[in-house]
Amino acid sequence: MSAPSRLSGAEDPCPPLPQEYGPLVAELQSRAAERRQPINGAFELTERCNLACTMCYVRQPSGHAAYHAAELSPAQWLDLARAAIDHGMLFLLLTGGEVFLRPDFFDIYTPLARLGLVLTLFSNGTLITEAIAARLAEAPPSRTEITLYGATAETHEAVTGVPGSYTRAMRGIEALVRHGVPLGLKSTLTRRNVGELEAMRQLAHGLGLSFTAGHLLFGRRDGAPPSLGDCRLSAAQCVKLEATDLVADDERVDVALHRESLGNNGIFYCYAGKATFRVNSCGEMSPCVHLVQPAARPLSMGFTAAWEEVQRFVDDASSLSSPCLTCDVRGYCARCPAWSARETGTLTEPIPYLCTIARARQERYERRA
């Protein structure tokens, strides 16, 4: 039996929820949001990466001294984790940048893994050695996700910009498999690698691993020119991909989520700032990985005050009006405040690229109906 596949609507949209727990997780998420408990956390241990993918939303050079110097210490990450657990955090994503660029990664990870969290780890795999895989296996995360950028070295490295990165990623993946670390592969689809989607899926399944792929690319968070024009798939390509049987389940979930949001006029329809938060590498808290506001500082103001500030940011947005709220293709659209913030500087304005995709989806689904 092959491992499951899914194609998610967005690139690394939010801290992933362990799907295998099914209804229990959904119920916990919902209850946590009602109680405003931050059950989902994401710690961006570094914004630095050893790859140079043009489309990545968070990518600073691995040797960037200023970003390196501003990164929280292991003790600070652990203080944050303990405080978040006191407030109800159960699911924690460790991400970057590339987390294994930090030589002190295990000074953070090992104590964290004793705290009773459901941990997820994102990596590009290129720095994972046999020794790192063995050490992870001593106290593995519930899930590790490694991103493939192609099924061949040529394509993978055309996206990452780093010769040798495909072989190193595959070595890292194989080491994790050998040591039994829970692992799934995923891809961020661009015009360069979309032609290898099926080959990547088969590669993953050949290793007994699940595979997911995101195809809606967020702009960069640091305001640098996004260079996404050359990377983003066309609306027609997106709709064609979403129409494959392998993505049907996820597409239904996506549509259901947006349909549900039609019942309320909230700007934020997900759990961001209600049950979800993210802390960036220098200790600023926001509702999700794609939003930088309000940049609350839990280490100086206290976790309680920072979490309240994040909730206020989300709650205050509920009074905003948005042309998207009355749009007839809202149920087909992936826009959220994070998308708008990145591309328009507001929380509410439409994203022309997503409008085009939503119209194309409407055309496909309503014409068929």
Place this chain on the structure above:
Amino acid sequence: MSFDPAAIRRQDDFVLQNVAGEHLLVPIGAQVMDLNGIIILNETGAYLWEVLAQERSLDELAAAVADEFDVEPDAARADVQAFLDEIAQIGLLV
């Protein structure tokens, strides 16, 4: 019965969390390899889990539950037995 009724103790590789109103047992360490999931406990189960931090006998556990939850000793013993059978089966006892 897959445990010794005179000497019962829990595995240490789990952390009891109270999240969103639920008592949850989360595996840690290498235990994640064997049980990659979360276990929900009810009030009695969470109480017993705390008590089982130290070695106890079935009689002690039944008496503790009868006292804590104000139930008849026979009913408490049956409940404790059922709980222990269940968690022993999934490897939560030493």
